[in-house]
Amino acid sequence: MDEIELSNALEDLCEVLESFFGKGVRDVSGLKQAICRLKIRTGNPKQKEYPLSVNIARLSFDIPTTHKHTLPIGVVDSILTLSIKMGFREPIASFYCINEMNIDFELSANDKEGRPIKSAWHLDYHDVKGDEHFSHPQFHFQFGGKKLRESLRVDCEHFNTGELLLMESPRLMHPPMDPILAIDFIFSNFLGEASWKALRQKRSFIKIHKISKDAFWRPYFEGISNYLSNPTSSKQALGLQPSL
Structure with a gap:
């Protein structure tokens, strides 16, 4: 996708999300600001050859209380925020041009005594150079991380994890996500089956979801599949999953 195609896709995404206000979607102002920045870029001929970047800050969603097996028991007022930062080597948004990707999912809520509780996941791109002490897929999910540590320092100076152990491993292999794919991830994992089905029935979302899957997934x-068909032919796959 070039900058115009990406801007149009994000506008369609914003319109879809606004139709879910009060039904899981809370705030999309960060997406609107990102669209404005892209439109300014498209109107400036000097920027057309510059590498493309996308920065969407803190979209927020209300998480329903119907989630099973939540610890601690009695969690209320759950809010999920999504922040996305992607950078590309060229003026197009595509898998082969990614040089930066940080997608942060931050959850905050209160326990039944009203005390704040937090959780966080993030999806990173890291082009491994040299030896790594642990398996490090280029695109990987990881629990906790910098966002969780930062929020705990601010809100809970003497935070005690109790019996919960937080560590940097494992880094879980996962395909990359752009804003459209990240929204689908949130609906499918956090907002419930009815909301996810409703999202997948929106014609404009069906269109942009296919574009994103073709561009990134x-x-x-194919990189993984090519390796499995011919292990000597694809070095790319070993970057995507070092365990192959």
């Missing part, structure tokens, strides 16, 4: 899975 098709080459990712």
Whole structure:
């Protein structure tokens, strides 16, 4: 996707999300600001050859209280925030041009005594150079991380994890996500089956979801598939999953 195609896709995404206000979607102002920045870029001929970047800050969603097996028991007022930062080597958004990707999912709530509780996951891109002490897929999910540590320092100076152990491993292999794929991830994992089905029935979302899958997921899975068909032919796959 070039800058115009990306801007149009994000506008469609914003319109879809606004139709879910009060039904899980809380705030999309960060997406609107990102669209404005892209439109300014498209109107400036000097920027057309510059590498493309996307920065969306803190979209927020209300998490329903119907989630099972939540610890601690009695969690209320759960809010999830999504922040996305992507950078590309060229003026197009595509899998082969990614040089930066940070997608942060931060959850905050209160326990039944009203005390704040937090959780966080993030999806990173890291082009491994040299030896790594642990398996480090280029695109990986990881629990906790910098966002969780930062929020705990601010809100809970003497935070005690009790019986919970937080560590940097494992880094879980996962295909890359752009804003459209990240929104689908949130609906499918946090907002409930009815909301996810409703999202997947929106014609404009069906269109942009396919575009994103073709741009980011098709080459990712083809890289893995090519390796499995011919292990000597694809060095790319070993970057995507060092355990192959």
